[in-house]
Structure formats: structure tokens, C-alpha cells
Amino acid sequence: MSRIGVFVCHCGENISRTVDVEKVAAEAARIPGVAYATDYKYMCSDPGQGLLKKAVAEHKLDGIVVAACSPRMHEKTFRNAAKSAGLNPFLCEMANIREHCSWVHEDREEATEKASAIVEMMVARVKKDRKLVPITVPVTKRALVIGGGIAGIQAALDIADAGHRVVLVEREPSIGGHMAQLSETFPTLDCSQCIMTPKMVDVANHPNITLHTYSEIEAVEGYIGNFQITVRKKARSVIEEKCTGCGVCSAKCPQKKIPNTFDKNLGFRPAIYVPFPQAVPNTPVIDREHCTRFINGKCGVCQKVCGPGAIDYEQEDRLIVEPVGAIVVATGFELYSISEKPKGSPIKGYGEFGHGTIPDVIDGLTFERLASASGPTGGKIIRPSDGKEPKQVVFVQCVGSRAREKGISYCSKICCMYTAKHTMLYKHKVHDGQAYVFFMDARTPGKSYDEFWRRAIEEEEAVYIRGMVSRLYQKGDKVVVMGSDVHVGVQVEIEADLVVLATAVQPRAGADTLAQKLGISYDSYHFYSEAHAKLKPVECATAGIYLAGACQGPKDIPDTVSQASAAAAKVMTLFARDELEREPIVAKVNERNCVACLYCKKVCPYGAVEEKEIRDRQGNLIRVVAYVNPGVCGGCGTCQASCPSKSVELDGYTDEQIMAMIETL
């Protein structure tokens, strides 16, 4: 007969408010095999755990059921307590009477009855629990960082400085991300490139960092400590090892009228180009879509002028496999564009703002390029339509963000501050100009942030109008801004020379596809989900994968850098050990029963199932069966559900246990 201890938690009042915990404990004491049952106000507290440990010794318990919250919350806590009391931790299970019972019911009597039923089921399960030993797997001390913006750069540098190898993969031809496009940064107005480029160079020169630019993640296999990453190095058409970065190819390229995406299409670039002068690596790439050579084969100038002979028109995409132990995802954001409805985006279009057809209506990032000393105008603020200096500029905040009716309910977080910065940059360059800002409310929490915003109004004379903009339209060479001023309660109409929209921060297009490759979860906007909003803000629910920067949610530079360093610290914690312990909740095949139909292999989402040949001592094949690699198995139980002969079972969730649980009902 089992000797099981049942501990019913009040969870303060979270459980006891709706469930009669004393009664649940008393009922549990009557279940055959239960040697001890009690209730306590906070089982997870020190005295609560002490109670459990004491009971194990006093009542010689061989199994434990803690009726409390979700196992996701405290299973580890109680298993550790059981372990320190000398019990195998996997003989301790949780009966969730909080999320599954007290929180979702109102009727006290019925909830109490249900709680007792849940406890009885878990007692039945614990009776058939086996002692399990954690699985140890080796750790590859090499990290992958996806995304070479400030988040990826910071994470890569921190991990590399700690002495571990890092593979940094960037989709664009250069690292730098959005920060390389910014002019000056709030709240100190230091030049973005001046603080960014040294870090980029550090990445390029770091002996521990392998940089793959113009590359994408093709496939991800494996698990924490043992990932196999296939990186697609897109054909650059330039041999990186040979190129000296002299720039002659770009200078001589006859095709010069390609809109420069780095400058938000304000200027032009040749077909063979580096995105910006400080690019890392300083190796150009041929834009095959626009290159004459690739369109009709009738050029080849760059190859002729290239001294080192680095141009290779025949170059093909290469697939490189990188073994890594941890992954930092730092894929960043993009700004919502009012000109089109982004594919897959929940946002509806902005027809009332002209759908992007009015040339002097631009977004915040375009303004950054206008204001940037290294930008297409050399830092001179002019309007895109006729190159004139705008004397009245209207900034509109919350375009897309906080607009439930448009499809996005979140706040993009950075726009209040960067719009305040824009008004200052504008005032510094156009002294007789006037900036207006339409805003819902200013959100300036952060060190020196509110002071910065106040300065924009009080010293730089920006006029802040609390209200929304209902329409923008072209009238002559002006853009008419129709809005409301809710403080005064009047409709406002401003004839602006330039309108700057603070459009919503969104995850990168394709964020969902990458998440599917990585096996991490994302929200309805495709921002990546952290394991716990408060206590695990940089970890993914998938072990060994960490988040940094705006791919998780809108973030400014200080927050992004902090999170990147936090993610790096998590990677270093993982790399501090040579071996990793994994929960032994994995599937095992009953080899006497398995007929190797390999249905399990077809359904396994982790690719953990292999074919195994059983041979006798002479080497004759006796039979073929399925084999589950315990290092790869994620313990989801899909194989168990699909096996026609029930020859594969998940430890701790065997059919026998599940049936025993059902039978108590």
C-alpha cells in the first residue's frame, strides 16, 4: 500500500475563498493509500515546505500530492522540497486546484467537490509514478544571435567577451539595424552613428564572433545545448575574402538610380553597393534584381574594374551548418506603413491619411534620415516633394498604435520620446520653423525622459495639441491637417509643409515564419512571447532560446541594450556548465510490442524518433523498432496518442496512470 501525503494549500485566500480546503484535506485523508493529509496557508513558503519535509520523515511518505497552483508555477519548488526530504522528486505531483478550480468557479460547495476530485485523480497518478533520474546532455558552448541590430550586437559582444564563441546572423548586407539609420538619440541627443559604429567595428574585429551578413536562418534542429542551425548565406556576388572594400565597383557602376532603402528611398544607390559608408562588413553586394548584368547580361563593369577580382556573378546561395548551444533572437521591428496594408498584419489601412500618396507625409524613420548628418540631404531638413525647407511641420503620434479600431491596441512606446526629439532637431536646424504635435497623451517614463519632453515644449517651442488627426490632404503645395484640440474643444486645421507620422512599431515581416522554425511562441501581432511577463522576461518557453530587443515588443535603445545584456547573461549561465540536466519526462518505446510502423516518427514535432534494429549476438536482425532519443524528446506525448499498439509511453503520463486517474471519477 502506498503512503502518500496530501498537502492542500490555501494560497492566501486565492484557493480558500472558493474551496473548503479543510474539507478537501479531510476527504483526501480517507483515500486508500493516503497516509497523511493536511492544509496550510502558503505551501510554497518556507514553513510550508518545512511542513512537507517533516511529514515525509514522520509519516514515511513515498509519494506527495500538493494541491495548490499550476505545476508551471511551483512544481519545481515542491519537487526540490521532496528531493531534500530524501524522496525522488518525480514522486511529487501537483493537483491544480487554483487555476483549474478556485479561480474559475464561484459556487463553494461545487468547487470543493471538484477540488477533492482533482486531488483524488492526482493520488491515483502518484501511486503509479516511477522514480526518474534527470537526463544529462552535453552543452555546445557556442551561441547563435539572430539579428545584427543594437540588440544582437550587444548580446553578441557580451557573450563573446565572456569567452564564448558567437555566430551572428544578419539578413541585410551590413549589421547596424535601425540604430544605424537614426540621427540623434533621446534623451541626450548624442549622435546615433557615433555611439553605434564603434560597437559594429568591435563585432567585426572580435576573435570570438563569426559574422554572417546577408544571411538568413534556413532551418533549426535540436534542442537546448545542442542546436544545429542551417544558415543560408545569400549570394552576394562578391567574394568576401578577396574584397578590400575600396569602393571602385560602386563608383563605376553605371546603374545609379536605384532607390536607397537605407535612406528610406530619399536618395539613390548603385546596383553594387554597401548600404551606408560605415557598413560592417565593408563588402558590397550586388542587387541582382536591379543589376544590368543580371537583367540582360550586358554589363560587367564592376568585374572589370575590381582590382582583387572579387566579383563573382556565378556565386550561389550557400548553406552553412553551425552547431550552437543557445540562441538569442534579436530580429527587431519595422514601422507600419500607411501606404499599404501589410500582409498578415491586423492593422487596417489609413485611407484618411492618403494611403501614402501624399509625398510630404513621411514616417518617423524617414525624418531621422532627413535629420541625419550622414543622410541623403547631409542633415538639411527639406521636404521630399520639392526640396524646400518646411516652415510648418506637423507631427502626428499614435498612427496605428493604441487604435483598436485600426487593429492594434498596444502602445509603440518609443514615439512620444522620438517625436519630442524630432521637434528639437527640427528647431535646431530651422530656427524660424514651427513644430506642432498631435498627441493623445505623452508617455515619458524613463530616466531624464520627462525633462526631455518638457524641454521640447518649454525651450524648443513645440506646440503640443492634445487630440487626434482625422484627415490629411494635399492643397496646393501644402498638406492640410484636420484635427481636434480636446483641451479647447475646437476643430483645428493646419496647413503644413511637412507631416511626420509616428507609425506603429511592428515585428519584422516573416517574424512568424522564423518563430515556427525556432519553435517559439508569438502573440497575435507576431511579437515573440517571453516565458513569463515578469519573472522570465528574456527567456522563451522553449529552452535555450532567449529574446532581446523589439522583436518581443516595442522598446527604446536603453531597454533594448539592457535586455540584450540580460539575454547574454542567461546564455553565459547556460554555458557555465559542461552538462545540462533535463527533465526525464520523455517517451520510451516498449520494444517487445513495437511493430515499427513509425507513425510516431511521422507525428513527432521534435524529430526525436529514429528506427532501431535489434540484432542477436551473431548480428542477425531480429526486429526493427522505433527509438526515442531522450535528448531530443520534448515530452509532448503526441507519439503516445498516435501509437496504434500503445507501444510508446511518456514517463509520468503512462496510459496506466491516465486510466487510473479517469477511474477515480
Place this chain on the structure above:
Amino acid sequence: MTNSAQTIDPALYAAVTDAVRAEARKVLESGAVAAVVGWQAGRRAGTAMPTIVTDPAKAADLIFSPACVNNLALYLTKAKKEVRGKGKIAIVAKGCDLKALVGLMGENQLKREELHIIGVVCAGVQGAAADRSLPLSEATIAGKCRECTVHTPENTDVTVGTLTELPHFTPTESAELARLEAMTPAERWSFWKEHFSRCIRCYACRQVCPFCYCEQCLCDRNRPQAVETTPRPAGNMAWHIVRAMHLAGRCAGCAECERACPMDIPLNLLNRKMARELKELYGHEAGFKPKEKGPLAEYREDDDQSFIK
């Protein structure tokens, strides 16, 4: 237009028999295969039974006739230790049997390169209650053969026989299926309840099915017991639901289960219904190509979810 007087010429089967014997002798003599799985004449006149021939001299025992009802694929799974250990095997296969072979290849039970498939052109086989002395006609032909689309098997190593023009037979399977689908859910439930209540749990349907190749059936397990083993209504229902679900997307319709059932439960009707569901929901038809994954082992975003209510 149905013509009950019209019969299938027995000469078609005689020609196939000669060709099967010749092919079997050839592959056995050359040593290309170790054994040939086929049919031989049964003890009673007009009957046939499965046989395994290893001696080239015995190749002359092989026959093909309307009495060759058995799906021989069975002998490559259930009895695999005895048969498959011998080396490369030749198997005589009708179009419908071939579908089972293809399915078994997709489930890792057979390897194409280890088989020599002698496909036979088949005009039909006898129904369970047919008078063995009569040639095949509307009165004697099996239900599955009335709507057969695979008279000539494809992707075999060799196919023997020539198909002649066949009489038109009244489709019975699709008529039954239509009748079943026209029922209300309550009527359908009581229809099956009545049929399954007669089940004596002899498991002949399981033993004769090439796809029921598990060495220990889940329904025989007792720790934990998933299905009650005594022939009582609840256990019977559970068994037949498990059988139907496990065959969904796999059963190619050889109808051996229905033929073997001593209680005349219309098992193939249930199999056909499941097959139709799979075709309508996922465009899947069993037995044509060894697929990577079956529709029930694969999730696609565009899968029909309308059945989730």
C-alpha cells in the same frame, strides 16, 4: 443497363492462371525469389486457398479464379517471420490487394525492393454466398468488385492477363453508403448499435486484415484495459470504433473483414464511410502511393477544421 444473364468469361482467368504459373516458375528457377505467395485450388471443387510455393515444380499448382478472394498481403505481415525470412518474395496481387501492399510500404512494413509483384488482371471475385459452380454474374460477384476501378494493377513487376469488356453490375456499396448517409445521426447510431450488438468478438476481421499487424493488439491489453474484452455492447462498440479509426486513411477496401465476419456485420461499409470522410476532408485516398505521412499524421494550416464544432 443491368443484364443479369451476362457473365464474365472464365477463359480470362484460365489465361491468367497459365501466365502466373509461367512467371512463378521463371522467378523460382532463376533464384530471383525464394517463394511465391499465391493461390492454389481448394479441396472442394470451385474453391481456392492461399499457398506459398518454393519449389519451381510446384508452380503448376498456382491458379487464378473467381474464388481467389483472399488478400495475400496478409501473408507478408502477420506471418512475416515465416515468409519474409526467406529472402525476396514474389506475390500474386489483384488490383485491390496491391493497394494494401502499397499502404504497407508506406508504413514501413514492406520494402518494394524486397518484393516481386505479379499483378493479375482481375474481372472480379465471388461474393461470400455465391454458388461456386457458376461463372461470375450479377448474382455471384462480390460487392467490392461491382465498383472496382483497379482491374489492372499498376506499378507491378509484371502484370499478366488482358481485360475484356465487362458486363455492367449494379453498384451495391455506394447504394448502401448513400442509405447510411441519408440516415439521421440517431438512426445511424442505432443501425451500428444493432449490428455491433451481434458481434461475438472472434476477431476474424482483425486476423484477416493486412493492416492489423500489431503483434499485441491494444484491445487485448489488460493493464490498463482500454476495451472490454467480453462480447457485450459497450466493449463491442469500443472495439469497432477502434478498428474503424485505426483503419481510417489506411484501409483500401479489400473487404476481407466483411467476408470473414461470421455474423455478417457490414464492416466494409464502415470502412468505406471512413474512406469517404478522409477523401472529402483531406483529398486522401489510400493505397495509391506510399506517402510520407498520412492525412492523420500531418497538420497543415489549410486543413478543413469545419468538423470541430
